[in-house]
Amino acid sequence: MYPVTMGATTIWERWDSMLPNGDINPGEMTSFNHYALGGVADWVYKVVGGIRPDCPGYESVLIKPVPGRGIEWARTRLESPHGTIVAQWRLSHGRFRLDLDLPQGLTARVVLPDGQKHVVTRGGTQVFSCEMRDPQSPSNVAVE
Structure with a gap:
């Protein structure tokens, strides 16, 4: 929180780019607009949580979470211009379950890990599930 208090x-590229007295840190790497660190949040929302805009301004959304590689559950909440979107999923014993909460008036295309596709046109909570083989298994890797 130090940069915010400043x-x-x-x-910022480094937490102490500005010193407590307001001077710029004389060290290297003192960018004050360094998006690279923000890329992690983008990945969490769009890949792990699976919430992506399908049209500009979130007029519709694509919900396509990517479970696996040690991640067994996620809960992602996004404040869109149309209201709160919550995608919560869990991977347990070969089953994937997605609880999706959408605001009224927002359309979502949902793609489950097994390829099932759904379109949601009403707000509220919807539940989706599918079988899912072990995402760590070598059968998910293609070698050419």
């Missing part, structure tokens, strides 16, 4: 409105 007035930051962007992500």
